[in-house]
Amino acid sequence: MRTQVGIVGAGPAGLVLAHLLHLQGIESVVLEARDREYVQQRVRAGVLEQNTVDLLREAGVAERLDREGIVHHGIELRFDGEGHRIAMSDLTGGRAIWIYGQQEVVKDLIAAREAAGDPPVFEVSDVQVHDVDGDAPFITYRTVDGEDARLDCDVIAGCDGFHGICRPAVGADRLQIAEREYPFGWLGILADVAPSTDELIYAYHDRGFAMHSLRSPTLSRLYLQVDPDDDIANWPDDRIWEELHLRFEAPGWSLTEGPIIEKGITPMRSFVAAPMRRGKLFLAGDAAHIVPPTGAKGLNLAVNDVRVLAEALTAFYANGSTTGLDEYSDTCLQRVWRVQDFSTYMTTLLHRLDGDDFDAGLQRARLRYVTTSEAAARSLAENYVGLPT
Numbered sequence: 001m002r003t004q005v006g007i008v009g010a011g012p013a014g015l016v017l018a019h020l021l022h023l024q025g026i027e028s029v030v031l032e033a034r035d036r037e038y039v040q041q042r043v044r045a046g047v048l049e050q051n052t053v054d055l056l057r058e059a060g061v062a063e064r065l066d067r068e069g070i071v072h073h074g075i076e077l078r079f080d081g082e083g084h085r086i087a088m089s090d091l092t093g094g095r096a097i098w099i100y101g102q103q104e105v106v107k108d109l110i111a112a113r114e115a116a117g118d119p120p121v122f123e124v125s126d127v128q129v130h131d132v133d134g135d136a137p138f139i140t141y142r143t144v145d146g147e148d149a150r151l152d153c154d155v156i157a158g159c160d161g162f163h164g165i166c167r168p169a170v171g172a173d174r175l176q177i178a179e180r181e182y183p184f185g186w187l188g189i190l191a192d193v194a195p196s197t198d199e200l201i202y203a204y205h206d207r208g209f210a211m212h213s214l215r216s217p218t219l220s221r222l223y224l225q226v227d228p229d230d231d232i233a234n235w236p237d238d239r240i241w242e243e244l245h246l247r248f249e250a251p252g253w254s255l256t257e258g259p260i261i262e263k264g265i266t267p268m269r270s271f272v273a274a275p276m277r278r279g280k281l282f283l284a285g286d287a288a289h290i291v292p293p294t295g296a297k298g299l300n301l302a303v304n305d306v307r308v309l310a311e312a313l314t315a316f317y318a319n320g321s322t323t324g325l326d327e328y329s330d331t332c333l334q335r336v337w338r339v340q341d342f343s344t345y346m347t348t349l350l351h352r353l354d355g356d357d358f359d360a361g362l363q364r365a366r367l368r369y370v371t372t373s374e375a376a377a378r379s380l381a382e383n384y385v386g387l388p389t
C-alpha cells in the first residue's frame, strides 16, 4: 500500500491531522493499535480551549460540538472555604473554553474519516517505522487478520501517544528529554449525577487538591489528589465522596452524590522530548510531550502540533517547500514550553506539596494574588483559554 502521509495512532493528534490533510487534498492512512470501540470509549480530558474549537469549526467537524458542547466563561478557584471566580471571557476579550469529552472529539473525527471513505485501520500490531532518514520511509505492521503489511509513504507522523513506538524510533541518542514526576496522582471519577456547579471548581485544601468538572448536564467528573502509588481498591465510593465533601467544603454550597460509573488513578508527569523530528518522521501530541492535567492542556497541545504539521505539509506538497517542516519542531516546542510553564504553575499552585510551611505560605499568597489582582487573573485566564496561535 502507498500513501502520502502515514499516521501512527488514532488519538486526537492522528485523527485531526488526517482530517486537516484530507481538506488539503493530501492522502493519509491512520494505523491504530486498539479497536474502534476502545478509542471511542476511553475517558480522557474534557476541556477544549478556544483555539481547538476554532480549528474544529473551520475544519467542519464541530457540528455536534456546537450542539452538545457546553461553553464556559469562567472557572472558580476555591480555598479557605471560599470560592473566587476567574472571569476568563471578560479578561480575554471574549475567549472561552468548551466542555466536550475527548472521546467525543475522537468519535466525530472517526465519523469524518469514514464519510471521506478513509477510516483508520484499527487493531494493527507490531507497528515499526523504517528508513526515516531516507527519501522512501515505510511502516510495517500486522493486520487484525494476522497478515503482514507494508505502507510506503513520503512522511510519517508519530501520533501514537506517550507509550508508542515512534519516539523510541527517533533514537535515545538524538533526543533530549526534560521531565518532572510529581509525588501525587489524580483519582478521577465519572458520576451519574447533575454537576453541583455551573463552572469548573479547582479547590486548594490542606488535605489535597480537588476538582469538580463535568461532561453533561447529568454527568459529573471529579478528581482528588492522591498518592500516585495508591490503589483504587483503597477507595470505595463512600470514601471518595467523603473526601470530596471535605475538600470542597464552603458555606452555603453542597456537593450532590450519585452512582460512580467509572474510577481510576493516573500518575502525573511533565515530559518534553526534543527535537520532535527525525528525517521523515514527525512526532506530535503525547508522543512528544506530556503535561499534568491541571491546566487542561494535553489535547489542546496535541491539536496545535498537528495544525503546524498540516500547514507545513500543505506547503511541502504545494510547492516543495521544506521550510515549514524544517521549522516544525522549534515552532511546536515554543508553545509546548509555554504550556508546560502554565501547567506547572496551575499544578504547584493548587496541589498539596510535600514541602514545609513555606510552600503553603507561598501558595496562599499566590491564590490571594490571582483572585484579587486583575493583572494576575488575566495572565491565568489568557493561558487557560489558550494564547492565540
Ligand code: APR
Pocket (backbone or CB within 6 Å): 008, 009, 010, 011, 012, 013, 014, 031, 032, 033, 034, 039, 044, 045, 102, 124, 127, 159, 160, 161, 162, 163, 164, 165, 284, 285, 286, 287, 297, 298, 299, 300, 302
Ligand atoms: N501503533 C498504532 N497505534 C498506537 C501504537 C502503535 N504502536 N501505540 C499507541 N497507539 C495509539 C493509541 O492506542 C492511541 O489511540 O495511538 C493513539 C495515541 O492517542 P493519545 O494517547 O490520545 O495521544 P494524542 O493523540 O497525542 O492525544 C493527546 O491529550 O488529553 C490528552 O493525554 C491526553 O490522549 C490525550 C492527549
Ligand code: PHB
Pocket (backbone or CB within 6 Å): 044, 045, 046, 047, 200, 213, 214, 221, 293, 294, 295, 296
Ligand atoms: C476534565 O473535565 O476531565 C478536566 C477538566 C479540567 C482539567 C482537567 C480535567 O484541568
